[in-house]
Amino acid sequence: MSRILLVEDNEANRDMLSRRLLRKGYEVLLAMDGGEGLAMAQSQSPDLILMDMSLPVVDGWEATRRLKAQAQTREIPVIALTAHAMSGDRQKALSAGCDDFDTKPVELPRLLTKIEALLQRPRPAQGPVP
Amino acid sequence: MKKGAPARQVHPIVLLDYRVRIPGMLFVALFALFHFSGRPRGPLLIAAIVLTGLVWPHAAYLLGRRARDTKQAELRNLLVDSFIVGCWIAAMSFSLWPAVAMAATMMNGNLAVGGLRFAAKGVVGIVAGVMVAGALLGFHTVFASDMVTTFLSIGGMLFMTCMFGIHSYIQTSRVYKAKSDLASQNEQIQEQNRVIEQARQSALEARDAAEAANRAKSAFLANMSHELRTPLNAIIGYSEMLEEDAAASGNTEFVSDLQKIRSAGKHLLGLINEVLDLSKVEAGKMKLFLETFDVASVVEEIVATVQPLVEKNGNRFEVRCASDVGQLREDVTKVRQVLLNLVSNASKFTEKGTVSLDVARENDVTGTWVVFRVRDTGIGMTPEQLGKLFQAFTQADGSTQRKYGGTGLGLALCRKFCVMMGGDINAESEPGKGSTFTVRLPGDVENFEGEATSIHRTGKAPMPRLSAAVPRPVSGPRMLVIDDDPAACELMRRVCAREGFDVVTAGSGEEGLRLAREKRPSVITLDVVMPGIDGWTVLKTLKSDAELSAIPVIMISISDEKNRGLALGAANYLVKPVDRDLLAGALDPYRAGAGGGAVV
Numbered sequence: 001m002s003r004i005l006l007v008e009d010n011e012a013n014r015d016m017l018s019r020r021l022l023r024k025g026y027e028v029l030l031a032m033d034g035g036e037g038l039a040m041a042q043s044q045s046p047d048l049i050l051m052d053m054s055l056p057v058v059d060g061w062e063a064t065r066r067l068k069a070q071a072q073t074r075e076i077p078v079i080a081l082t083a084h085a086m087s088g089d090r091q092k093a094l095s096a097g098c099d100d101f102d103t104k105p106v107e108l109p110r111l112l113t114k115i116e117a118l119l120q121r122p123r124p125a126q127g128p129v130p
Numbered sequence: 131m132k133k134g135a136p137a138r139q140v141h142p143i144v145l146l147d148y149r150v151r152i153p154g155m156l157f158v159a160l161f162a163l164f165h166f167s168g169r170p171r172g173p174l175l176i177a178a179i180v181l182t183g184l185v186w187p188h189a190a191y192l193l194g195r196r197a198r199d200t201k202q203a204e205l206r207n208l209l210v211d212s213f214i215v216g217c218w219i220a221a222m223s224f225s226l227w228p229a230v231a232m233a234a235t236m237m238n239g240n241l242a243v244g245g246l247r248f249a250a251k252g253v254v255g256i257v258a259g260v261m262v263a264g265a266l267l268g269f270h271t272v273f274a275s276d277m278v279t280t281f282l283s284i285g286g287m288l289f290m291t292c293m294f295g296i297h298s299y300i301q302t303s304r305v306y307k308a309k310s311d312l313a314s315q316n317e318q319i320q321e322q323n324r325v326i327e328q329a330r331q332s333a334l335e336a337r338d339a340a341e342a343a344n345r346a347k348s349a350f351l352a353n354m355s356h357e358l359r360t361p362l363n364a365i366i367g368y369s370e371m372l373e374e375d376a377a378a379s380g381n382t383e384f385v386s387d388l389q390k391i392r393s394a395g396k397h398l399l400g401l402i403n404e405v406l407d408l409s410k411v412e413a414g415k416m417k418l419f420l421e422t423f424d425v426a427s428v429v430e431e432i433v434a435t436v437q438p439l440v441e442k443n444g445n446r447f448e449v450r451c452a453s454d455v456g457q458l459r460e461d462v463t464k465v466r467q468v469l470l471n472l473v474s475n476a477s478k479f480t481e482k483g484t485v486s487l488d489v490a491r492e493n494d495v496t497g498t499w500v501v502f503r504v505r506d507t508g509i510g511m512t513p514e515q516l517g518k519l520f521q522a523f524t525q526a527d528g529s530t531q532r533k534y535g536g537t538g539l540g541l542a543l544c545r546k547f548c549v550m551m552g553g554d555i556n557a558e559s560e561p562g563k564g565s566t567f568t569v570r571l572p573g574d575v576e577n578f579e580g581e582a583t584s585i586h587r588t589g590k591a592p593m594p595r596l597s598a599a600v601p602r603p604v605s606g607p608r609m610l611v612i613d614d615d616p617a618a619c620e621l622m623r624r625v626c627a628r629e630g631f632d633v634v635t636a637g638s639g640e641e642g643l644r645l646a647r648e649k650r651p652s653v654i655t656l657d658v659v660m661p662g663i664d665g666w667t668v669l670k671t672l673k674s675d676a677e678l679s680a681i682p683v684i685m686i687s688i689s690d691e692k693n694r695g696l697a698l699g700a701a702n703y704l705v706k707p708v709d710r711d712l713l714a715g716a717l718d719p720y721r722a723g724a725g726g727g728a729v730v
Contacts, residue, residue, distance in 0.1 A: 010360055010363075010364075012363075012368075013360070013364055016364055016367040016368055017367065019371065020367070020370075020371055023374075091615070091617075095614060096661070104363045105359070105362060105363040105367060106363070108370065
């Protein structure tokens with residue numbers, strides 16, 4: 001069973017998305033801000049991280065940069081979730097080191113496809129996608 | 131006097147002297163008349179007296195007026211006056227009183243009109259007169275004069291002096307008045323200038339305020355739409371969850387209601403996205419992300435998305451995509467958005483009709499274009515409605531909004547996107563018959579000259595691109611473009627390749643430094659704001675490396691810190707969005723060959 005870390009500050013969205021992921025059979029870890037997300041990524045080593053971008057304390061871009069800068073967490077795929085559905089945001093997220101990108105409101109089937117694609121990706125040494 | 135006066139300008143001294151000359155010469159004639167009383171007066175003398183007193187002043191006036199240069203003619207007249215006076219002085223045997231009266235008055239007049247230098251010429255005139263008359267009549271000297279001539283001379287001198295005095299007074303007061311008029315005019319002009327300056331200031335303030343308000347509006351719209359999306363996210367998500375639950379438990383009644391909540395949420399989301407897009411376009415923050423894509427597969431994708439929508443109103447959907455349509459290099463998201471908008475509009479306003487999408491490649495003098503035509507057989511539009519079609523926040527009329535919904539932003543956005551991508555959009559329509567929307571996008575993938583907002587064209591209209599294929603100069607001076615934005619890199623590569631450079635791009639400061647060492651470019655353009663090593667650090671590193679410090683670096687940034695850039699050793703500094711002409715100008719010195727001593 002894959003473990004997904006969901007970093008999201010909005011309670012309703014966190015609750016909703018985590019319940020939907022649980023139903024789909026994932027184990028879900030929750031973090032409410034970028035700082036907590038970083039700590040949990042290190043202590044829990046999840047299989048994948050869903051990262052909201054506009055987060056308090058440490059924002060999603062910075063958190064991703066730090067994750068990708070550490071050897072221990074570098075290999076964990078990160079999917080950026082943002083309410084800014086602009087192509088510029090996609091670029092911004094990818095250049096911060098995110099492996100993929102999806103817009104909120106989440107379309108679950110589409111997000112699940114992306115999650116599965118990243119989980120199935122071979123894990124061995126692969127640097128951050130530029 | 132003014133009879134037959136020529137319409138041209140006559141110098142004022144002509145008339146002034148005329149008024150003085152009439153009494154003056156009359157006095158001269160009278161002096162002579164009384165001087166010679168009781169002596170033999172031949173016809174020649176009488177003729178000379180009449181000529182002097184009655185004929186000459188008027189003749190002088192006519193000569194003065196008619197001359198080409200009236201002022202010079204009048205000065206000549208005054209010299210003739212002096213000569214005449216000299217003649218009479220000698221003729222009257224240097225009789226003191228009349229001689230003094232005539233000479234003094236004459237000198238006075240010459241000084242008043244022509245100043246010292248001219249008065250000296252007058253003296254020469256008088257002396258000449260004396261000599262000529264003396265030579266003809268003999269130099270007799272009888273200083274005394276009879277009583278009548280003496281009194282007449284004194285009276286004449288007093289009269290003429292008074293006349294000069296009055297003229298002088300009139301002149302002085304005129305000058306004074308002119309001065310005060312001038313002063314008050316100056317004051318008026320200054321006052322007007324003050325008013326104009328105030329108006330200019332308030333116009334500037336108003337402009338600044340309007341710009342600030344517009345920025346605030348765009349920022350507000352952008353923030354607001356973000357804020358609106360977060361709760362919407364929950365609404366859509368939970369309704370989807372409940373829908374799944376209801377479906378699982380077989381509660382079909384709930385399913386359809388929950389579907390309504392979800393589709394209303396999605397509709398609202400679409401509207402918010404349009405508002406956000408428009409505010410971004412208006413704030414100049416909309417960027418293009420160029421990629422080369424296959425037109426046919428994007429069309430297929432769009433058809434799959436809108437098919438259900440078109441068929442909802444009982445419409446037939448016809449799609450014709452020419453086989454040779456090939457590829458486009460544009461922002462595919464925006465192309466998709468434009469076409470989705472047009473097709474969904476067409477199906478919204480058409481019932482039990484036909485909606486068609488035709489895609490073809492067309493060539494004309496301006497180059498090759500990919501043309502998308504969306505036709506419908508729907509309600510159509512009147513010419514007035516067509517006129518307002520692409521303006522933001524206007525729909526055909528209020529009832530349209532009530533019946534068909536929508537923000538009225540969709541087409542305004544479509545046009546803005548098309549223009550941004552170097553193309554255009556047009557509409558033709560007839561009420562009751564249907565509408566045709568035509569989108570033209572530049573189809574020249576290789577010679578693409580489109581724009582991202584980071585580099586803009588100077589002209590407004592889509593630039594006609596002549597299909598003259600510029601061969602890529604491979605042997606040109608090498609140029610390194612360092613920018614983390616791939617679209618900006620790509621655009622710079624295209625623009626600078628056209629300027630004759632062999633362009634290498636680097637997506638980060640690290641890569642830039644590595645390529646600078648490896649490729650030894652003739653010139654480097656460097657973006658300031660980059661993740662990782664920023665532009666300032668790259669510049670410092672380049673300038674502190676003995677092998678690289680000679681390569682000229684052009685900094686390109688969104689913030690204007692020209693002085694800092696130049697102080698750190700940059701050769702030039704351009705502010706984004708970079709004007710293409712400015713860029714070409716900045717690159718000019720490095721075009722001819724290896725600049726800055728770099729090895730190519």
